Structure formats: structure tokens, C-alpha cells
Amino acid sequence: MHFTRAVSAFALASLFSIGCGEPLPGAEGKAPPQVAPELLSQANALTTNIYNGYPVTVSGGLGSLQTFTLVNPAPAAKLSFTLRGGSGDADLYVKRYYEPTLTDYDCLSDAYGSTENCVYTTSVEDDQWYYVLLYGFEAYSNVTLLAYYSNPLPLATTVTTGINQLSRTVYEVDVPAVKKRLQVTATKPAGINGQFKVYVRQGSAPEVPNAVECTADSNVSLPAVCSIVDPAAGKAYVMIEGVTNVNIVSLRVDVLTK
Incomplete structure (x- = not known):
């Protein structure tokens, strides 16, 4: 995880027990994203609903933005958002209650490639809204986005x-x-x-x-x-x-x- 991009995510993790990012090396050289605010507004206007345990296949171009919402259906010990598979490089931003931006989020996972994790481990109550933003650091295709709650x-x-x-x-x-x-x-x-x-x-x-x-x-x-x-x-x-x-x-x- 790139340190300068993830400071706010780690600060929030200490307060809300939100796990941020893959434990993988290699993101240190990634440059901060540069996206016009109006493009983020357009992406939020086209938000797609996702559902617990049901994977979604996503693709996007360089610099693209896609947004998703999940309403957590039940109390749980853990709520995970993951990206897996496919090709290219998509970064994952997640925020509870409100839409994330590229500078305001609970969790940012921005490893090289499209293997990403954002995990909430406390206060996962039912009927809470969670918002996901995918940013195309590079073009990516056939990547699986999965949100699911779990219990030990x-x-x-x-x-x-x-x-x-x-x-x-x-x-x-x-x-x-x-x-x-x-x-x-x-x-x-x-x-x-x-x-x-x-x-x-x-x-x-x-x-x-x-x-x-x-x-x-x-x-x-x-x-x-x-x-x-x-x-x-x-x-x-x-x-x-x-x-x-x-x-x-x-x-x-x-x-x-x-």
C-alpha cells in the first residue's frame, strides 16, 4: 500500500477497526490519481447496487471511475470488499454512510494489479450503507468485485x-x-x-x-x-x-x- 495515499485510511482503522489493503509489497511507486471532480460526480450518478455474496465482473479504462453501493443485510463480525482476478490495475476505495472520493475514504487498497482488500471488523450492523469507488490506475478487465459479510x-x-x-x-x-x-x-x-x-x-x-x-x-x-x-x-x-x-x-x- 502506498503510504502517502493511505494515511487517512490507517488513521480511521485505529478508530473503527477497518482493515485496509492487501499485505503485498509494490505499491510504493504509484502516483496519486488526478481526476476532475465533475467526473466523480458523473460516476456517483450512475451508482450500481451490489448484494452480499454476489460477485460482479467489472472492466474499466485508464482513469475510469465506477461506483457501487451495498446495504449490509445482517449484523456480522466482518464485512469484506475484495477485487480478484482479471487483468490490469484497479484501485479500491470504500466508505461507510457516504460516497468516497479519491481523498476521503475509510479504506484504500491500491496494490499493483487488481488484488485488493478492504475489511470492516467492528460495528458491522444491519441496514448500513457502504459505498465503493473503483479507480482505473490502468485499464482493467474481467475483475471480480465481491462484497460479503462473514462470521467466525x-x-x-x-x-x-x-x-x-x-x-x-x-x-x-x-x-x-x-x-x-x-x-x-x-x-x-x-x-x-x-x-x-x-x-x-x-x-x-x-x-x-x-x-x-x-x-x-x-x-x-x-x-x-x-x-x-x-x-x-x-x-x-x-x-x-x-x-x-x-x-x-x-x-x-x-x-x-x-
């Missing part, structure tokens, strides 16, 4: 939740080193109607339907089970998607030695 899930612990049709909820799991299998099991009580799907991905949240390592469908089998052999140590992400409304879903993640 301890291993070998069953959590129970209800899900709505088309809702997507992400759980974050810490996977220890040297394990043979990561196994995710989701089920619902007998007599409870409804259908759901489970997606699992290591390192980043699933970007359904493309960036997913394992999928299980309650309409095919109950319990719905996803397994990853020889999982990498670190974070794994489990997403529950409501195909229809389901009042009760139980979810558990285990790591196995064989």
Missing part, C-alpha cells in the same frame, strides 16, 4: 441458523497445518422444508458459480457434505445459499487426520 466458525462446533431464498451467508474457519481433510457438513431437521447449497473455498470467499472448490446440495443428499483433501493451513470459507427459505440449518466444520 470454530472447528468441531455446530451452529444453527435460518436462511432465506437467495441469501448467502459466509463463515470463516481457521484450518490448522498438516491435516488430511477439511469436511463441511450441513443438514436440517426431519420435517423441515426448504433447500440450500453449500460452497467451500480456501483463501477467499466463494465467488459462485466460478471460484468454488467444493459444492454440496441439500436437494441431492442430506446431510450435504463437502470435503477438501489435504487442505492448506489458513483461512477457509463456507457459504450457505438459500435456494428456498429454510427455518433451521445446522452447519459444522471438522478437520480430519485421515
Whole structure:
């Protein structure tokens, strides 16, 4: 992250626990963006709504501006905004309550390339508005923008939740080193109607339907089970998607030695 461009983001992070940027070297040489104010106003007038857990593919030219809004649907431990994949170089600006500018934001992630992170880790309440600004430091294409809230899930612990049709909820799991299998099991009580799907991905949240390592469908089998052999140590992400409304879903993640 370029230090001079990110001072205000780090200052706010100390107050609001907002994580800023990728832990990657190489952004120190990036020049500050120069954009006419009227272009930012035009971008804000064309703001696109994005939805929790639903990726959006974006492309833009050199110096381009695109704006997005998310209304966080539920209280959560963490709310993440990420850019992944594609080509070129897009920078990510995020602000809660108001539209960010190139000098006023909660978080700026401006690594070289289009792998960017902005994360809120406290005070993530429901029905809060978050605003995203993408700036084309260079032309970029087919980059995935994903916003999602997540909650920690301890291993070998069953959590129970209800899900709505088309809702997507992400759980974050810490996977220890040297394990043979990561196994995710989701089920619902007998007599409870409804259908759901489970997606699992290591390192980043699933970007359904493309960036997913394992999928299980309650309409095919109950319990719905996803397994990853020889999982990498670190974070794994489990997403529950409501195909229809389901009042009760139980979810558990285990790591196995064989």
C-alpha cells in the first residue's frame, strides 16, 4: 500500500477497526490519481447496487471511475470488499454512510494489479450503507468485485441458523497445518422444508458459480457434505445459499487426520 495515499485510511482503522489493503509489497511507486471532480460526480450518478455474496465482473479504462453501493443485510463480525482476478490495475476505495472520493475514504487498497482488500471488523450492523469507488490506475478487465459479510466458525462446533431464498451467508474457519481433510457438513431437521447449497473455498470467499472448490446440495443428499483433501493451513470459507427459505440449518466444520 502506498503510504502517502493511505494515511487517512490507517488513521480511521485505529478508530473503527477497518482493515485496509492487501499485505503485498509494490505499491510504493504509484502516483496519486488526478481526476476532475465533475467526473466523480458523473460516476456517483450512475451508482450500481451490489448484494452480499454476489460477485460482479467489472472492466474499466485508464482513469475510469465506477461506483457501487451495498446495504449490509445482517449484523456480522466482518464485512469484506475484495477485487480478484482479471487483468490490469484497479484501485479500491470504500466508505461507510457516504460516497468516497479519491481523498476521503475509510479504506484504500491500491496494490499493483487488481488484488485488493478492504475489511470492516467492528460495528458491522444491519441496514448500513457502504459505498465503493473503483479507480482505473490502468485499464482493467474481467475483475471480480465481491462484497460479503462473514462470521467466525470454530472447528468441531455446530451452529444453527435460518436462511432465506437467495441469501448467502459466509463463515470463516481457521484450518490448522498438516491435516488430511477439511469436511463441511450441513443438514436440517426431519420435517423441515426448504433447500440450500453449500460452497467451500480456501483463501477467499466463494465467488459462485466460478471460484468454488467444493459444492454440496441439500436437494441431492442430506446431510450435504463437502470435503477438501489435504487442505492448506489458513483461512477457509463456507457459504450457505438459500435456494428456498429454510427455518433451521445446522452447519459444522471438522478437520480430519485421515
